[in-house]
Amino acid sequence: MATARVLRRAVKAAAAGVLHYSGMRRAMAAYRRVQSGGRRILIVSYHRVVSDFTGELQRSIPGLLISQETFRRHIEEASAAGFDLVSIGDAVDVMAGRRVAKKDLCVITFDDGYRDIYRYAYPILKQLGVPAITYLPTAFIGTNRRFNHDRLFHLLRRTQERNFQPVYATLPDASLSLLGPILSGQKTVSAALDDFIGEHPTRVLTAIIDGLEQQLGGGQDLVPEQGDIMNWDEVRRMARDGFEFGAHTLGHTVLTLEPQAVVEQEILESKRTIEAEVGIQVRDFAYCNGWYSDEIIRTLASHGFRSGVTTEDLPNRIGGDPFTLKRKVLWENFSLGMLGDYSSPLTGCQLDDCFGLLGVSRPVPGRRTHSYRNGLLGNLVTRPGSSLTEAP
Numbered sequence: 269m270a271t272a273r274v275l276r277r278a279v280k281a282a283a284a285g286v287l288h289y290s291g292m293r294r295a296m297a298a299y300r301r302v303q304s305g306g307r308r309i310l311i312v313s314y315h316r317v318v319s320d321f322t323g324e325l326q327r328s329i330p331g332l333l334i335s336q337e338t339f340r341r342h343i344e345e346a347s348a349a350g351f352d353l354v355s356i357g358d359a360v361d362v363m364a365g366r367r368v369a370k371k372d373l374c375v376i377t378f379d380d381g382y383r384d385i386y387r388y389a390y391p392i393l394k395q396l397g398v399p400a401i402t403y404l405p406t407a408f409i410g411t412n413r414r415f416n417h418d419r420l421f422h423l424l425r426r427t428q429e430r431n432f433q434p435v436y437a438t439l440p441d442a443s444l445s446l447l448g449p450i451l452s453g454q455k456t457v458s459a460a461l462d463d464f465i466g467e468h469p470t471r472v473l474t475a476i477i478d479g480l481e482q483q484l485g486g487g488q489d490l491v492p493e494q495g496d497i498m499n500w501d502e503v504r505r506m507a508r509d510g511f512e513f514g515a516h517t518l519g520h521t522v523l524t525l526e527p528q529a530v531v532e533q534e535i536l537e538s539k540r541t542i543e544a545e546v547g548i549q550v551r552d553f554a555y556c557n558g559w560y561s562d563e564i565i566r567t568l569a570s571h572g573f574r575s576g577v578t579t580e581d582l583p584n585r586i587g588g589d590p591f592t593l594k595r596k597v598l599w600e601n602f603s604l605g606m607l608g609d610y611s612s613p614l615t616g617c618q619l620d621d622c623f624g625l626l627g628v629s630r631p632v633p634g635r636r637t638h639s640y641r642n643g644l645l646g647n648l649v650t651r652p653g654s655s656l657t658e659a660p
């Protein structure tokens with residue numbers, strides 16, 4: 269598996285070199301520009317910007333990490349590729365035809381409000397005069413809590429390290445489909461988590477965390493040290509420097525798995541909390557796990573939001589829907605060349621979406637049918653020993 273990954277990376281890096289030096293990359297960017305209606309609008313997404321990437325890699329979900337140096341290079345690379353780095357509001361205005369852009373646009377976004385952003389991204393952005401928006405799951409801001417995905421990742425790694433065989437009878441039924449492939453070596457922890465998190469409501473994740481923690485005997489080393497989240501003072505400090513903040517629910521909730529009353533509360537309360545704490549107007553939203561539905565979009569629009577970002581890796585178009593903004597989720601490995609070092613042609617090709625145009629990368633659609641029923645079943649399966657299984 270690792271060999272295939274290295275090989276794929278090598279092929280991509282080699283292709284990037286050819287595309288870059290042959291001028292194909294420029295031609296592809298020009299084609300995308302025409303396709304997009306005159307200007308490209310690239311929205312990129314990051315989670316954690318870290319000072320010690322290799323160290324963090326030992327204990328954190330890899331796909332959430334980028335080093336400070338690579339992050340800075342991404343900004344430089346985007347400028348060199350002809351993008352103007354602008355705010356989300358500017359991009360939405362250009363998409364709606366309210367304003368005209370002289371250059372292609374690139375918007376930097378951060379999901380989840382990790383403290384790393386305050387520590388390591390904010391100083392770079394401030395120095396370079398580049399705007400950015402951070403989407404906050406407000407129930408976590410200013411607390412010592414960790415996200416379910418970080419807690420689960422940590423617990424699964426501990427389970428693996430200790431060669432621990434969980435007792436499934438006292439865990440939610442769904443836990444076998446998460447733990448099974450990991451403990452048998454079929455999937456890495458992060459791949460298994462990726463597949464699992466979007467399919468199961470928060471209460472199932474919490475029940476697995478609680479159950480596993482108990483089985484592993486509790487204790488401080490079962491809670492990850494990493495993955496700490498900003499406090500409101502840090503948010504306010506960034507806001508004073510002009511950085512924007514958007515809503516990302518209260519509890520980092522995948523809204524398509526929740527009933528309408530929960531959707532309403534998660535959206536409205538997270539908006540109101542940021543507005544009250546920071547004194548700014550909140551009109552932008554990021555869908556947790558990138559999943560959205562017509563009902564969710566209607567709720568956002570009715571509460572005065574102007575945009576919603578997905579994780580669909582597709583180009584945005586002038587005249588497109590501001591509530592299904594396409595985004596490229598980036599992390600360290602997006603820029604790694606053949607020898608595992610930083611590759612400028614590869615990064616450029618990624619930002620220019622050459623691989624999307626060639627059909628190499630396959631975007632995951634974020635539009636989902638709302639599944640309250642599954643949500644309710646999800647609630648039931650969290651009871652230990654329940655004989656009910658999750659609906660597909």
Ligand SMILES: [Zn+2]
Nearest residue numbers: 379380556557
């Ligand atoms: Zn998120």
